[in-house]
């Protein structure tokens with residue numbers, strides 16, 4: 001009896017079998033449950049879909065089944081928490097679904113505020129659908145704090161830009177171009193401290209550019225053209241070190257061009273055409289060797305063209321047409337490294353057109369409609 005009691009018992013295999021079963025069967029099941037999208041995210045997406053109508057491509061017919069993280073066109077989830085992270089719906093794409101349909105997309109309806117329930121959203125891209133109307137849901141500014149990209153370009157959105165847009169501190173891209181937005185640029189926009197790309201072109205935005213726009217220190221593109229923006233060009237713009245592309249064209253901007261704009265270190269494109277800007281062209285603008293495209297056409301610029309070009313001058317386009325510029329064509333232009341497109345037409349310039357290499361490829365249209373310019377390609381002096 002004693003012997004039997006003390007005999008070491010062999011471990012039963014069952015605990016191991018049970019552990020193995022848990023690892024092989026139960027864990028993968030649990031994993032599937034975790035990977036599926038949250039029911040509330042799926043509901044929010046279905047509410048969003050219910051407000052839209054996309055008849056040609058059938059992208060919403062892929063929004064089937066419980067797991068909105070799997071095979072729902074345009075939806076992607078965060079792999080760690082399985083929350084909906086991106087909505088990426090572009091109406092113009094090389095995607096097979098577009099190639100099969102042989103056309104670009106079109107969608108009508110509106111953007112449902114139900115997207116504000118997707119509170120982990122980092123990208124909201126609903127671009128180039130041409131027909132989506134209604135307002136931008138105001139709740140995005142309070143409910144989507146992780147938003148990095150807000151791209152609603154190319155629709156028919158109306159109303160105002162949400163006044164609290166500045167709450168989107170992580171947003172690097174704000175693209176609302178080619179819509180029907182009105183109202184002013186919200187003052188809070190200067191709090192979007194991560195913003196790199198701002199595009200509000202081709203809307204009906206009025207009011208002035210916030211004078212403290214210089215607070216947007218990360219900005220590299222500020223595109224506000226084709227709106228009804230009035231007032232002055234704030235000189236604080238010139239403090240935005242990274243700004244490479246500034247487009248204020250086709251607005252109602254008045255005043256004059258701040259001299260500091262010409263001293264910006266990386267500015268390469270400046271479009272101020274079609275405004276009511278007066279005064280003289282700052283010398284700094286024409287002597288800035290980094291500026292490759294300068295369009296000051298159709299303003300009220302006066303005085304003469306500063307004679308400050310040099311061997312590093314490299315303009316792909318220099319358009320000073322339709323102003324009130326007087327005097328001669330600067331002779332230093334002859335020493336320029338490159339002048340691609342030059343337009344000095346419709347001014348009050350006078351005197352001989354300089355003879356030299358940079359001018360040889362230019363046609364009469366570059367010089368037409370001045371007071372008394374002469375020489376090749378116009379009439380001889």
Ligand SMILES: *[C@@H]1O[C@H](CO)[C@@H](O)[C@H](O)[C@H]1NC(C)=O
Nearest residue numbers: 273274295297298317319341
């Ligand atoms: C400059 O702007 C005017 C007026 O908006 C436009 O007609 C012209 O084509 C532009 N010039 C260049 C070189 O793009």
